[in-house]
Amino acid sequence: MPASAAGFCFRLVRRQLVLGLRRPVELGNPLLFFAMVVALFPLGLGPAPDTLADFAPGILWIVALLSNLLTSDAVFRSDLEDGSLEQLLLAPQPLYFSALAYVLAHWLLTGLLLGLASPVFALMLGLAPTAIPALALSLLLGTAVLSLIGGIGGALTVGLKRGGMLISLLILPFYMPVLIFGSSAVQAALNGNPAGPYLAILGALLCISIALAPLAIAAGLRISVDT
C-alpha cells in the first residue's frame, strides 16, 4: 500500500527544508543579492530621499523578481543529477502534490524570507512606513506565485546543461502580471489608497497557479527525465 499522499508531501517538504538549511550559503544568496542591489540604487540614482522613495515600490519588486529568477533554476537540478528525480516520478503518490511540496519548500526558503526581510530593505530606500505592510503582504503572496511559475521553468529546463537563459525567456512573461499588481499594491498604499484590491488579484493569481502550475511542473519533469 502506498503511503498517504499527505504524509509523503510532508516528508518531502521536510527533506527539502533540511537540505536547504544545511546549505546556508545558498539560502542567504537571494537575500544578499537583494541587499546588494538595493544598496546600489542610491549610488546610481543619487541619494535624494524623495526620488528614491518614489521609485522604491518598483525597485523592491523588480529585485525580488530577479532574485526569485536566480533560484528557480535549481529547484530540481540536484535531484536530477543524483537520480532522486527518477525515484520521485516512480512514486505511487500523485506527482501533482509532490511538485507542490517542492515548490512550497522553495517558497519557504526564498519568498517567505524575502517577504519577512523586505521591511528592512524598504527602509534602506526610504519607503514610507505606511506602505510597508502592503509591501510585505504583496511580496509574500507574489513570491509564492513566482515560485510556482519558476518551478515550471525549472522542471522544463532541468535536463539541459545550460538552461539559465532559456528559463528566463520561458518564465519572465508570466512574471509580468505579478510584478504589475505587486508594485501597484505598494504604490496604492503609498498614495493613501487601499491596497486590498491589488492584493486580492495577487491572491487570485496564487489560486490559479496552485491549481495549474503543478500540472505543468509534473509534465515538465516527465519530459526532462525521459531522455
Added chain:
Amino acid sequence: MASESATGDVLLRARELGLERGGRQLFSGIELALQRGQLVQVEGANGAGKTSLLRILAGLSRYGFSGSVERFAPQLFLGHQSAVKGLLTPRENLAWHVAGEAGFSPEAIDAALAAVSLYGYEDVPSHALSAGQHRRVNLARLFLTRAPLWLLDEPFTAIDRAGVAVLEARLLAHLQQGGGVLLTSHQPIAVAYPLLRLDLATGALQ
C-alpha cells in the same frame, strides 16, 4: 488487451518492445511476462540497450519506443544513480526517500542499514561516505521495500564480495516470498534459484 487470463501471477508484461536510437535498432520484438517467483537477468553487450529497456519497463521512458508495458504490482526501481543526498545522513535518506513508500519505522531503517554493513554510519553525512557506501545506502531499500516487483540496473556495481553475497541472499528471500526480479548485471549471479536469461540481441528468454 484481449486475453487477461492469468494476470494474478504476472507482475509485469511487455509486448513487442522495440527501441531505435540514433538510427540503430537496439532491440525489437521483446516479449516478457515476469511472474511471481521469477528471476530474469537481461543480457547484452555494453550499449545493447539494457538500461533503456529497464527504464521503459519502469515507466520512466514513455515515448520513443514501440510496444506496450503493463505493470500489475508496485515496483522498486534501482537505477545507475544512487538517489542519495550528500547533505542527508543515510538514515534521513531512507526515512524521507522520494520513492514514496510507506513511512518506515526507525528500527526498520536501522536494521536495513545494518544489513548492508552501514551500522555505525547511520548519522554520518552521506557526502563523507565512499561511492560503494552510497550504493549500499540505496541498496538498503531492498530490505525495507514491500514492493513485489524489483527492477534492478547493475545492482552489484561497486559492491564488495561480502556485500554481493548479502544481496544475493536478499534476492533469494524475495523470490521465495513470491516476488519477481528483473536485473541487469555483468557479473555472474550466484543464487541457488532458477535463472532466466533474456538475450536482448535475439529477444529469446530461456
